[in-house]
Amino acid sequence: MHLVNFTPWSALAGGALIGLAAALLALCCGRIAGISGIAGQLLTRGTPDRLWRIAFLGGLLAAPWLLRLVSDSGTTPHSAASPGMLLGAGLLVGLGTRMANGCTSGHGVCGLARFSLRSLVSVASFMAAGFLTVWLLRHVWGGA
């Protein structure tokens, strides 16, 4: 093991902003800031209350644009995955998060902050699957 790009302070600060957003949405609107649920249910027939979902996603998508207006710095993202891998991974994430009723935000942030047992089981399951997948990807099949 060797540590790379470890940025504890910006990670904590960014995390605090995410927690603040989740707390505000719950305090003011009584809603859970779960990205997969907000996006997935927008595409489901018969979902009521579409307006706040569209507004939330609009804010999320606008974040990189707003940041670019005030500064052109920021980290350049990297992706090692091929287009086919990205498409397949997206399919698994879309299906899996809807089956589990949540992802890193709904279960990982809001659910754990609510002390939900379901969320704890979900987080333990997706973390375990994620660790195992990256280990297989990088150290067994020898990818990136």
Added chain:
Amino acid sequence: MKSRAAEAAIAALCGLLFGLGLILSGMTDPARVQDFLDPAGSWNPSLAFVMAGAIGVAVLPFQWLRRRQRTLGGAPLQLPASHGITPRLVLGSVLFGIGWGLAGFCPGPALVGLGSAWQPALIFCAGMLGGFGLFSLLPGRPG
């Protein structure tokens, strides 16, 4: 929340804060996320600090809401109905974890990447959309 417009305005602000938090924390970079999931290689523990920061800020408001059961404006909470610990919860989480590990994207960072028109995020989001569609074909929702 009385007015839908006010609710939407707050939701937009929350989405923006959420996205800025993801960018500031570095979690919009799939390589960093995969590095977190790789303690046997180039480990980057940052994601644990993002989770700690987020939960640290959210835990008191959420626990207060749990007792109060109402929003600041007095409206009832719209919490997810609990279905207990089901096979579907575990299977869905495992499928999500596999996809998360393969690409380093979860839904939030993928949508932020979509917002900045970053090609890998566009492709991933197309797949994710397909996954949402596949879910709607499953029998016996929700479970």
